[in-house]
Amino acid sequence: MAPVLDRSRRRFLGWAGLGTLGLAAAIGAVRSTGYELHPETLARLRVLSAWQYVVMHAIGRRMLEPETADVAAFADEYLSGLPELERTELVKLIAFIEHVAPLWHGHLRRFTDLDDDEQDTVLETLEHSAIAQLRAGFAAIKAMSMMAYYRLPRAWEAIGYRGPVSPRSLK
Numbered sequence: 001m002a003p004v005l006d007r008s009r010r011r012f013l014g015w016a017g018l019g020t021l022g023l024a025a026a027i028g029a030v031r032s033t034g035y036e037l038h039p040e041t042l043a044r045l046r047v048l049s050a051w052q053y054v055v056m057h058a059i060g061r062r063m064l065e066p067e068t069a070d071v072a073a074f075a076d077e078y079l080s081g082l083p084e085l086e087r088t089e090l091v092k093l094i095a096f097i098e099h100v101a102p103l104w105h106g107h108l109r110r111f112t113d114l115d116d117d118e119q120d121t122v123l124e125t126l127e128h129s130a131i132a133q134l135r136a137g138f139a140a141i142k143a144m145s146m147m148a149y150y151r152l153p154r155a156w157e158a159i160g161y162r163g164p165v166s167p168r169s170l171k
Contacts, residue, residue: 035112047079047087048072048094055098058112062119063145067155074148093137101126 035051042050053072060071079087098111101122107114111122126138149155156163 041073044073045076047091048076051098052091052094054112055094058119059094059097059123059141060145060148062116062123063142064149065116067149069145069149069152069155071145071148074151075144078144078147090137090140093141096137097122097126097141 035054037050037053041053045053048056053076056072056075057070060069060075064071079090082090102109102111102114102118104125105118105121107118107122111119114122123138126134127142129135129138150159153163
């Protein structure tokens, strides 16, 4: 009789595992939909998908407030020049911020669906995390946000920069 129990237990665990994978896939499919971008913006993207662009836009908005810059477009351009491994790690971090980090604060909604204060709390948690990789990831995202802003001529005066000595060449 023991072999029958073992077989049924294995069958149950197999079905439970399959059900868990199916549920995870369904949740992933639902949580990665609903991101809208203008077709022209979408056509210009080199690295980021539509949902990753929307997440980077939300992160940049919180990092720079009250100032603004197109952090998502800058991040897409910046990531295209990185080695594959670094690019992959930063894209994973974007997914982590969108889908996992809000759960630490009991939010079942994704980062982009949180209000400003909730988003700030999620980002502050990453900034002060006990996990070194999360702090480093936060620093990288923050650096991209700051680079997106401080490359703009309107930001130069605030830091006392009078601009390049020779004019930029347009490509």
